[in-house]
Amino acid sequence: MATRDPERDRLSGRVARFARVGAGLSGAAVSFGSNALLGGGDVDARNARALRQTLGQLRGPLMKVAQMFATVPDLLPPEFAVELAELQTNAPAMGPSFVRRRMAAELGPDWRSRFGSFDLAPAAAASLGQVHRATSLGAEALAVKLQYPDMQSAVESDLSQMRAMMAVGRRMFGAIDTREMAVEISERLREELDYAREARAMALYRAFFAGREDIAAPRDYPALSTGRLLTMEWLDGRGLLEFVEAPQAMRDRIARVLFEAWWTPLIRIGVIHGDPHLGNYSFAGEAERLNLLDFGCIRIFPPSFVGGVVRLYRALIEDDREGQAEAYRTWGFQGLTPELADTLNIWARFIYGPLLDDRIRTVADGVSPALYGRREAFQVKRALETRGPVTIPREFVFMDRAAIGLGSAFLRLGAALNWRRLFEASLEGFSEAALAERQKAALAAAGLA
Numbered sequence: 001m002a003t004r005d006p007e008r009d010r011l012s013g014r015v016a017r018f019a020r021v022g023a024g025l026s027g028a029a030v031s032f033g034s035n036a037l038l039g040g041g042d043v044d045a046r047n048a049r050a051l052r053q054t055l056g057q058l059r060g061p062l063m064k065v066a067q068m069f070a071t072v073p074d075l076l077p078p079e080f081a082v083e084l085a086e087l088q089t090n091a092p093a094m095g096p097s098f099v100r101r102r103m104a105a106e107l108g109p110d111w112r113s114r115f116g117s118f119d120l121a122p123a124a125a126a127s128l129g130q131v132h133r134a135t136s137l138g139a140e141a142l143a144v145k146l147q148y149p150d151m152q153s154a155v156e157s158d159l160s161q162m163r164a165m166m167a168v169g170r171r172m173f174g175a176i177d178t179r180e181m182a183v184e185i186s187e188r189l190r191e192e193l194d195y196a197r198e199a200r201a202m203a204l205y206r207a208f209f210a211g212r213e214d215i216a217a218p219r220d221y222p223a224l225s226t227g228r229l230l231t232m233e234w235l236d237g238r239g240l241l242e243f244v245e246a247p248q249a250m251r252d253r254i255a256r257v258l259f260e261a262w263w264t265p266l267i268r269i270g271v272i273h274g275d276p277h278l279g280n281y282s283f284a285g286e287a288e289r290l291n292l293l294d295f296g297c298i299r300i301f302p303p304s305f306v307g308g309v310v311r312l313y314r315a316l317i318e319d320d321r322e323g324q325a326e327a328y329r330t331w332g333f334q335g336l337t338p339e340l341a342d343t344l345n346i347w348a349r350f351i352y353g354p355l356l357d358d359r360i361r362t363v364a365d366g367v368s369p370a371l372y373g374r375r376e377a378f379q380v381k382r383a384l385e386t387r388g389p390v391t392i393p394r395e396f397v398f399m400d401r402a403a404i405g406l407g408s409a410f411l412r413l414g415a416a417l418n419w420r421r422l423f424e425a426s427l428e429g430f431s432e433a434a435l436a437e438r439q440k441a442a443l444a445a446a447g448l449a
Helices: 006-038 043-058 061-071 078-088 096-107 151-172 179-192 195-208 248-269 303-318 321-331 338-356 374-387 394-413 419-426 432-446
Strands: 129-135 141-147 229-233 271-273 281-284 289-292 298-300
Touching: 096 141, 096 229, 151 179, 179 394, 195 229, 195 248, 195 298, 195 432, 248 271, 248 289, 248 303, 248 394, 248 419, 248 432, 271 394, 298 394, 303 321, 303 338, 303 394, 303 432, 321 338, 338 374, 338 394, 338 419
Parallel strands: none
Antiparallel strands: 129 141, 141 229, 271 298, 281 289
8 A cells, every 4th residue: 555645745735725725716806796797885895705705714824814904904995804804703613523533633543531521612713723612631621722734735825825915915005015024924824833832932921921910821731732732721701892891990901901911021021912803812700810812923023123112112202313213224124214214103103102192091092993093004105105115124014913903902992091101111121131131031931942
């Protein structure tokens, strides 16, 4: 009997995936054409639904990229942004027979005997995998994150398709060179497939917040985990949307702890949670504790980049134009002219806006949540049409995405805080040298060095 060639299988999987993705997008294109012929006032809405259905069926990296596009103000029509945002919480799940096969592939044919109980129906499904509730043999509540099959092949195929999607984006927004963005997204998506790395990132956050009772990260179970299976502690809690009608004091408390859970690791050890959509947080009890739930997209920055974040903040407050330019150069922006710096400042003042005012305010400060960031995005696009093009440095991508996602959560809560004082508190004793030392120790302890 001939042995199977794993490399040939992987190549076949990539070819098949490329064909399925291409066919799926072609099918969506057919739907777009049909909708245009039929006409009517909801053409964009029907086109958006067709794209969401196509990407949801395909799963994988292409779906992750679509989710990212949906978070950037004014990049997509509102109808498309709404539908693609649904991919984050309503991804189609795989059935019980799939789960049995995948669990056996990861833990062996006797995998059921290693759990006290295991629910074959997923508790949540996303783009790269799904989560099941289980218990250990000692009756501890577990969350079992199981990767969909053939995701390694899917990554390489879908990244090719992503580059095609980004070419469309360049036609929409020609003043932006997205090549560095493509490299960054590719590397981060490949990291998300490595559940062993995710377990180490989870340990990093658990250690960082070990002294706090109001922020928790699950512990992992190495004996029940592999590179494509992550078993961790189940943390009970409710989603952020269940608190949007809570008393103002509770909503402000939730926003404060979210702010600290995101900004403090960046300033202290140069790490951010790069995927801050609402499904990655829950709150225990009456929001006494924030549960951090997903660590697949953890971005580690060099200390110099974080130094640029702090330098730009201070330069914006002091209206220090040379300091602003130096911060952009530190981040990797090339060919920086005073006019280009002014254009970048439009977006910077939007992102940093809540941190620049020494007063209690909402994130949007009187702007409708539906218009959050759209005015600034439009101004940047118009300015870059004459002052561009500009290459977005790769390290900027997930920083920007995460900041927008965090701001959106604050908008949902209607939180009103003195954001500047919160940020200043995180900066106490900051220096790049101290950050570098702490980062080296923290990453080594977590096995991420």
